[in-house]
Amino acid sequence: VRVTVVGSADAFNSLGRAHSCYLVEGEGCGPAMIDFGATALSALRRARREPTEIEAFIITHLHGDHIGGFPFLLIDGMFNEVRTRRMHVVGPLGTKSQLDAQLRVAYGVVADFRRPYELDIEELAPGESTNAAGFEVRAFAAAHMDPPDAPLCLRLVGPDGRSVAFSGDTEMCEGLFSAADGADLLIAECTGMRPPAGRHCTWDQWHEQLPRIRAKRVLLSHLGKDVRERVPVLLEEMRMGPRLAFADDGQIIPV
Numbered sequence: 350v351r352v353t354v355v356g357s358a359d360a361f362n363s364l365g366r367a368h369s370c371y372l373v374e375g376e377g378c379g380p381a382m383i384d385f386g387a388t389a390l391s392a393l394r395r396a397r398r399e400p401t402e403i404e405a406f407i408i409t410h411l412h413g414d415h416i417g418g419f420p421f422l423l424i425d426g427m428f429n430e431v432r433t434r435r436m437h438v439v440g441p442l443g444t445k446s447q448l449d450a451q452l453r454v455a456y457g458v459v460a461d462f463r464r465p466y467e468l469d470i471e472e473l474a475p476g477e478s479t480n481a482a483g484f485e486v487r488a489f490a491a492a493h494m495d496p497p498d499a500p501l502c503l504r505l506v507g508p509d510g511r512s513v514a515f516s517g518d519t520e521m522c523e524g525l526f527s528a529a530d531g532a533d534l535l536i537a538e539c540t541g542m543r544p545p546a547g548r549h550c551t552w553d554q555w556h557e558q559l560p561r562i563r564a565k566r567v568l569l570s571h572l573g574k575d576v577r578e579r580v581p582v583l584l585e586e587m588r589m590g591p592r593l594a595f596a597d598d599g600q601i602i603p604v
């Protein structure tokens with residue numbers, strides 16, 4: 350399995366990076382795209398990848414920096430690089446209505462046009478799992494939004510048993526630790542240096558929790574300006590060697 354970091358920034362595109370999103374692919378699985386924020390289509394093409402290649406779009410939660418690129422993705426498949434095969438979307442509860450509302454706000458009646466591809470949206474509650482693009486996708490509860498929103502931490506397991514966990518956006522919570530438990534790689538958010546940072550993880554917290562995370566490697570992403578500017582110092586501070594890295598746009602990581 351290999352992961353391409355398409356975007357690695359927080360909601361504010363700090364230091365010019367794209368909103369956090371990733372491509373996961375391997376022998377007999379993928380490509381699956383995790384999240385698709387407002388800047389994702391631009392970042393995907395910068396990585397020289399096309400939306401038509403992607404088998405499944407998997408969403409951690411319904412915030413604009415994680416799903417705001419969907420109107421552009423949907424119309425790209427209608428009018429630009431025309432998509433004919435099914436688009437499989439997996440997301441948290443509320444994904445169907447949220448994607449429809451976004452498309453209506455962005456392009457009005459285009460939402461009712463006949464599409465050349467089938468759009469198949471599957472909603473997952475925490476604790477549920479499904480199959481998408483050859484991966485087993487397991488959903489865990491994230492702590493980032495209030496009900497009825499049910500944001501997710503995710504774990505994708507490939508046919509060879511290799512697994513990648515994604516924090517999505519969350520505070521430190523049990524769902525995050527469960528998703529990471531035994532994973533070959535955890536891609537986790539580290540939005541700020543210290544609280545308050547909204548309902549997000551901070552470096553101060555990771556500094557304490559990293560030794561307790563049971564993933565083989567950790568890639569910190571969704572980086573705010575303060576964190577990214579200190580990356581060399583933070584790596585030095587943790588002394589975890591290749592077990593810890595920070596994400597940057599365009600990285601390709603074998604798992």
Ligand SMILES: [Zn+2]
Nearest residue numbers: 410412493518
């Ligand atoms: Zn969020």
